[in-house]
Amino acid sequence: xxxxxxxxxxxxxxxxxxxxxxxxxxxxxxxxxxxxxxxxxxxxxxxxxxxxxxxxxxxxxxxxxxxxxxxxxxxxxxxxxxxxxxxxxxxxxxxxxxxxxxxxxxxxxxxxxxxxxxxxxxxxxxxxxxxxxxxxxxxxxxxxxxxxxxxxxxxxxxxxxxxxxxxxxxxxxxxxxxxxxxxxxxxxxxxxxxxxxxxxxxxxxxxxxxxxxxxxxxxxxxxxxxxxxxx
Amino acid sequence: xxxxxxxxxxxxxxxxxxxxxxxxxxxxxxxxxxxxxxxxxxxxxxxxxxxxxxxxxxxxxxxxxxxxxxxxxxxxxxxxxxxxxxxxxxxxxxxxxxxxxxxxxxxxxxxxxxxxxxxxxxxxxxxxxxxxxxxxxxxxxxxxxxxxxxxxxxxxxxxxxxxxxxxxxxxxxxxxxxxxxxxxxxxxxxxxxxxxxxxxxxxxxxxxxxxxxxxxxxxxxxxxxxxxxxxxxxxxxxxxxxxxxxxxxxxxxxxxxxxxxxxxxxxxxxxxxxxxxxxxxxxxxxxxxxxxxxxxxxxxxxxxxxxxxxxxxxxxxxxxxxxxxxxxxxxxxxxxxxxxxxxxxxxxxxxxxxxxxxxxxxxxxxxxxxxxxxxxxxxxxxxxxxxxxxxxxxxxxxxxxxxxxxxxxxxxxxxxxxxxxxxxxxxxxxxxxxxxxxxxxxxxxxxxxxxxxxxxxxxxxx
Numbered sequence: 001x002x003x004x005x006x007x008x009x010x011x012x013x014x015x016x017x018x019x020x021x022x023x024x025x026x027x028x029x030x031x032x033x034x035x036x037x038x039x040x041x042x043x044x045x046x047x048x049x050x051x052x053x054x055x056x057x058x059x060x061x062x063x064x065x066x067x068x069x070x071x072x073x074x075x076x077x078x079x080x081x082x083x084x085x086x087x088x089x090x091x092x093x094x095x096x097x098x099x100x101x102x103x104x105x106x107x108x109x110x111x112x113x114x115x116x117x118x119x120x121x122x123x124x125x126x127x128x129x130x131x132x133x134x135x136x137x138x139x140x141x142x143x144x145x146x147x148x149x150x151x152x153x154x155x156x157x158x159x160x161x162x163x164x165x166x167x168x169x170x171x172x173x174x175x176x177x178x179x180x181x182x183x184x185x186x187x188x189x190x191x192x193x194x195x196x197x198x199x200x201x202x203x204x205x206x207x208x209x210x211x212x213x214x215x216x217x218x219x220x221x222x223x224x225x226x227x228x229x230x231x
Numbered sequence: 232x233x234x235x236x237x238x239x240x241x242x243x244x245x246x247x248x249x250x251x252x253x254x255x256x257x258x259x260x261x262x263x264x265x266x267x268x269x270x271x272x273x274x275x276x277x278x279x280x281x282x283x284x285x286x287x288x289x290x291x292x293x294x295x296x297x298x299x300x301x302x303x304x305x306x307x308x309x310x311x312x313x314x315x316x317x318x319x320x321x322x323x324x325x326x327x328x329x330x331x332x333x334x335x336x337x338x339x340x341x342x343x344x345x346x347x348x349x350x351x352x353x354x355x356x357x358x359x360x361x362x363x364x365x366x367x368x369x370x371x372x373x374x375x376x377x378x379x380x381x382x383x384x385x386x387x388x389x390x391x392x393x394x395x396x397x398x399x400x401x402x403x404x405x406x407x408x409x410x411x412x413x414x415x416x417x418x419x420x421x422x423x424x425x426x427x428x429x430x431x432x433x434x435x436x437x438x439x440x441x442x443x444x445x446x447x448x449x450x451x452x453x454x455x456x457x458x459x460x461x462x463x464x465x466x467x468x469x470x471x472x473x474x475x476x477x478x479x480x481x482x483x484x485x486x487x488x489x490x491x492x493x494x495x496x497x498x499x500x501x502x503x504x505x506x507x508x509x510x511x512x513x514x515x516x517x518x519x520x521x522x523x524x525x526x527x528x529x530x531x532x533x534x535x536x537x538x539x540x541x542x543x544x545x546x547x548x549x550x551x552x553x554x555x556x557x558x559x560x561x562x563x564x565x566x567x568x569x570x571x572x573x574x575x576x577x578x579x580x581x582x583x584x585x586x587x588x589x590x591x592x593x594x595x596x597x598x599x600x601x602x603x604x605x606x607x608x609x610x611x612x613x614x615x616x617x618x619x620x621x622x623x624x625x626x627x628x629x630x631x632x633x634x635x636x637x638x639x640x641x642x643x644x645x646x647x648x649x650x651x652x653x654x655x656x657x658x659x660x661x662x663x664x665x666x667x668x669x670x671x672x673x674x675x676x677x678x679x680x681x682x683x684x685x686x687x688x689x690x691x692x693x
Contacts, residue, residue, distance in 0.1 A: 007483075009485075016488075099486060188554070189550035190579055
């Protein structure tokens, strides 16, 4: 996994602690170095501080997203609401705020690594779900771990894909934000529901024909979200 | 007088006094002029009449053979007048009611004087005009007494009207005074309102600019003062925020490093392990304190809350208990969801601080209950009671314990930054709620959290 953190103390101690947890840690002090590393060897996980030097965390996440679908956890020294939402919109999957404890970070990492792409989603796995009967047809293939529009693959991050799978097993069922937060991010009662909202928004821009007027991932006012299939 | 009366009352009274004085002086003047004019008119009229009558009587008396009483009978003075004639020491009167006794003694004795006069006197309680006309040719004195009671009535009416007028002027002046006082005090009311808002934490409050040259200077200095105050407070808050932000990174590095060390406890000597435990304990305390500070800073800065509408307070309490490693059995479940509109993370921190406080200072948390007070549609409240079994909080300390860094002297040795309860109080304030401390039935302390019940519930949740 990749760790981008400009504070020497945190970077070193975090690398040691995460190595103790069994991760293979590749620490970097600047966004530029880290981006070079990501391009060369795409990591399975990224832990990124938002306050970096010249290349800030947001820019790094956006660039890293062009080459990697791996889960990104943001470390925010500023638990400023705007920063967190902006980071999530840039492509981050979850966040921790300073000061944090290692337990917290590893819990977030575990949640996002828990079920990788193509792994068994639940008993309902092995299904193909037609999201949009088209044309063009949009199909979620849980076994292959991908979403295709006609023949081309729609590029989803690991977390976006898992979110879509949760919504699709089975489809046409309302899931509250709390439930989604719990299942995809393993956040308990006190999780931040904005994480779900931002991911739903990101998902819509990729699967909907008109993200402003969603037909597939539908909001059910006051209750949560529902996947409307084209079948 | 000013100190006991308000400015408004004083001004009103002064206006009323001024009004009544003015009206009184004017009324008295009017009355005096009107009275002397009327009396003068009356005197002239009476005099004219008297001379006419006197001349008639003289002619009658000079006609030989006629008796005085006959002459008087032939005179026909107006109804309110009586003619008296004195001749050779005897008195004759044209009326049975009025005799010579009506004339003042002093006048009657001036028999010898041959001068005519006119004079006012009270006859039978009625102010009257007395006119004497000597009739030397007939060897008699002619008197005419004219009652002026209708003049009396006129003057009485005039007096009444003027007094009524004075009273009306006084009332009008008082009303005017009250209005003027209110106008004069209105800017002060605005200042008081602004000051109250500023004291309530709305530091962006300023007095509106005014065209009034009397007020402009005042408004200017007031606003300058608030600017300076706000800047100072902001600087202090920014300093605290900056310091706590700067502390985060080193604290995170420390926490993580100690974590790494703790994993290697087995490789350490007993002494080293003991030291690590000490460091860990104080580091945790530091961590909590910093989080409280950061939260307080956020509340001070008025950072937006992430309110979850219609959150079940019972579940919130249960999850907070579980999250802080306590037993959910401490919760006295009301058996139904009680909904509130709160930022769940913030409210959870506040509740957790109350639980920690009970454990640290109150001999242990014994019970948490959630209930609802008030009917739907009457601003119902959700109440959370947190009970402990300690020695309670003395009544005089029950407000102070919510101050920042307040510490009871006897509890000074126990860990706790003294920030926790102030965070609770400020979080509740931000949620339009309130927290207070009282004694419970077990002589311990009870912290009562009161929040407005969710309006989403009343509207019927979709």
